[in-house]
Amino acid sequence: MELRRGTIVVGKWKGGRYRVERLLGEGANGKVYLVQKDRDWYALKVGADAVDLQSEINVLGTLAKQKGPGIEPFLFDVDDLYAPNGKEYPFYIMRYVRGTTLDAYLKQQGAQWFPLVGLNLLGKLARLHKSGWAFGDLKVENVMVADYGHVDLVDFGGVTAIGKSIRQFTEIYDRGYWNSGSRTADPKYDLFSFAVLCIQLHEPKRLHALTKELLPQNRSTLDLSGLLTSSSDLKPVAGWLKQALEGGFADAAEGAEAWRLLMHRRDTRKSSATPGWLKGLAATTSVLLAISIYWLLRNMM
């Protein structure tokens, strides 16, 4: 099923009219299009499986009612559409999240944005945890980043009430896959995925190799920690990530506070260190001084 640019989608039951602009992305549960209605932009998700889509809609509906701190309205319309092939598909309209996926953002803007983006992402998770939810399917593709490292989560298909079984997950980010805990939704589950996400961003090849070489029963947190200690990129946050993998933070708010302190300490250390140009200047001055003394002593003799 494909919706071309310019197609007008009309909801079968409620009659909402949306003009298709372009495909934003697609996954196992459906395709997401950028659409326009009354000059406003929205994202339209259309799926072949009504049950899967319905469970996402239920979560979004509950989140919308809850209006917890930091949970912006995300769901605007739910309906069915007739595709150009004549078949009927369920769809829903959600807020359009501007930005690029996390890995693309870091490639475009530079890895120096990683600590700030990480902190903002932990902030988003913290708000969800505070309202009694775990995100569940946290992965690179579900994190959108806009200007100045502003972070938004997409794909609420895995969002699960704390204490229930995680509804949707992706293997390498899953605590159960690494034999490191249950698949029960709790804030620590998301922090585990957050740690894997950081590894995926910096050491994708080595992480992939690990999944290939280990037998399922042998996978463990220790293997992931091993990657951390031997990665120069991850060194500054290795201790934090290890703690997250081991369930050492109660929730994302606690994790964010520790992450913030880590950033602050790094910044302080950097600013108190002697800048390169000053070191160069000092070295040149010493050489000039040595030459002057040499000439002075020679002329005196």
Ligand SMILES: Nc1ncnc2c1ncn2[C@@H]1O[C@H](COP(=O)(O)OP(=O)(O)OP(=O)(O)O)[C@@H](O)[C@H]1O
């Ligand atoms: N609200 C949105 N605004 C902008 N882009 C979005 C939005 N929702 C989804 N996308 C884009 O579409 C892609 C696929 O969407 P989504 O993850 O919801 O599909 P899915 O079928 O549930 O995927 P998965 O197989 O990962 O479960 C996302 O990775 C993202 O790039």
